[in-house]
Amino acid sequence: MAQWLISAAAFIVAIGVLVSIHEYGHYWFARRLGVRVLRYSIGFGSKLLGWTSRKTGIEYQLAAIPLGGYVKMLDEREGPVAEADKPKAFNRVHPWRRIVIVAAGPGVNIVFAILAYWLVLMLGVSGIKPVLGTPATDSPAARAGIQAQDHVVALAGQPVDDWQDLRLALIDRGLDQRPVQMTVKGENGGQRQLTLDLTHAPSDPERLFGMLGLTLYQPPATPLIGQVQSGSPAAEAGLQRGDAVLSVAGQAIDSPQALVDAIRAHPGQRVPIRIRRDGQTQSVTPKLAQRSNDRDQPVGHLGAAITIDPAAWKDMQTVHRLGPVAAIPAAVHKTWELSVLSVRLIGRMIVGQISWHNVGGPIQIATYAGQSAQIGVVAFISFLAFISINLALINLLPIPVLDGGHLLYYAIEWIRGRPLSEAVQAAGQQAGMVALLMLMAVAFYNDILRLLG
Incomplete structure (x- = not known):
């Protein structure tokens, strides 16, 4: 029960923070670009608490369902608008303004991820050294010449700091299905250049390491x-x-x-x-x-x-820490690297090369949130950064009910000089809602399967 309470609390904090900054992106740019904001809501459904600004008339509220949020703007398509207020209606401003307002939500999520990784890199990222165990017999790792306790120094010329770095790098390179150069340091301290064959690497990250025969070295311990x-x-x-x-x-x-x-x-x-x-x-x-x-x-x-016993792993632990200046490009690179990898994995999932069982819903997110919160502040901030990146990318999918769908509509309107017909937009919204509901159903189904073991 205590574990569930921690997970629930961490989930609410995580979703609250990420949704707040996402919606604030829409809110801030809407006000700066001359669109009147009516409501800023964290959560959906019935209002739990809130207030209305006497100065601006904007209603701020916290709603009952903590699975998202929204910014309601003045719009003639949603109700009558006084003649004097029409220039401030969202539907009346130039498409480029609407594009900026809509893109600001995902954009702020990416900026948040960069700031979060910058902070994490300064505080210090704890990890496990990328030391390999004995490779499986006749596996690509064994054929490459990998030996027990080989320490991976670099992959494709890029330094590898810890086991998580190695995992992400191999997942990314595995999608290319080409041999990759690996630099390892053996027990005697000498370095070797190896070629790891990724030609037949599966796209599914869950199967990759098993197929390659790669395992983390585990020091003898009960x-x-x-x-x-x-x-x-x-x-x-x-x-x-x-x-x-x-x-x-x-x-x-x-x-x-x-x-x-x-x-x-x-x-x-x-x-x-x-x-x-x-x-x-x-x-x-x-x-x-x-x-x-x-x-x-x-x-x-x-x-x-x-x-x-943590003492048995003391020699396997590592901490990667950077100064404030050096952490800036490193944080940008980390965010870019994870964004590109996530896009590639989402693409492979859409075409069926990666199992949809990898899709997780609120229960899985809550579980990971609780686990990272228990590990410590740095782990929880890293979790927030990763989820923020994925929230941005999912919102940019060209599905009409998401930000990406709206961006597509406004881009077409800008090019054509007039918006798509209401019938076409309505059909797109309905199709988008069906697609989103199907995705949510898959996520909840996978969550339930995980709960059942």
Whole structure:
């Protein structure tokens, strides 16, 4: 319950911040470009609280449904407008003004992401060193000559600071499906140039590392049981948070990955697990559940998170920190890099090369918000920056009910010298609403599947 409360609170804060700045972009430019603003709302539905400015007459409100917001502007299409006020109506101003007003929302989200990453880079980004484990036999990583404990220094000539950097770089390069040069430093300190074959790399990021045979090196350490899912095999067997797992089916366990591999190797079976709790050794015998992996093969499922003593990972931790000036171009580059990657992934998803199961809705966002908030301020700010980028990009899709659809209409009007007919615009709005509802349905469906394991 506490976890859900944290996730809910973090979600409300995240959505509140991002929606506020998005709508403020529309609001600020509308006022500067001569359009009268009637209402600035955070949330949809019934008003919870608000006030009206005596000076401007603008109504500011917080509404009941915290899944968005809007700026209501004077518009003849939405009601009668006094003759004296018509020059301030949104529909009366030149298309270029409307384009700027509409584009300002996503634009401010991008600016926010840059500022957020600038702050994060100055505070210091904690990460895990990009040290590789033993590659899977006959995998592209093994054929490239990667060895256990190779430290990745660069990919395609670009420096790699941590494991997350390596993941994002490989996902991006994997979409090109071409060999990529990798610079690694071995245990003896010497550097080697390797060629990693990405020719047959899958577009789906979830399958990429498994196909390449790449894993993160895990220093020898006894894995610990983290959060136990209610009703799971772990819960029914009596496993508790903090239990140290010593062996599974007689096989000694010396790392989290070894535990994962041992559990997955026994789908649907009763498996003896030896643990240490409060200094005492004991055994439990859960009957593992059965799930399917990304190749539709059956794998065992315990239903518990796996953690490790942080001290065991001390030498694997790294902190990347920059000064105020150096952090500016780095923040811009980070935002640009993630924006381009997100656009490429969205494009692959639209054409069916990436599974729609990757689409997440409010529940997944809330989960990630809660997890990042628990990690710390830097992680939560990074999460806000990433979501802000995606909020901007999704809003720029040429779907009529989104900002991108309005931009398309106004651009056509500017080129033609007159707007599209009301019938065409209405048809576009209806089609856009159907598309948006379908996307929301997919997102909620995926959220529910994740909740069900």
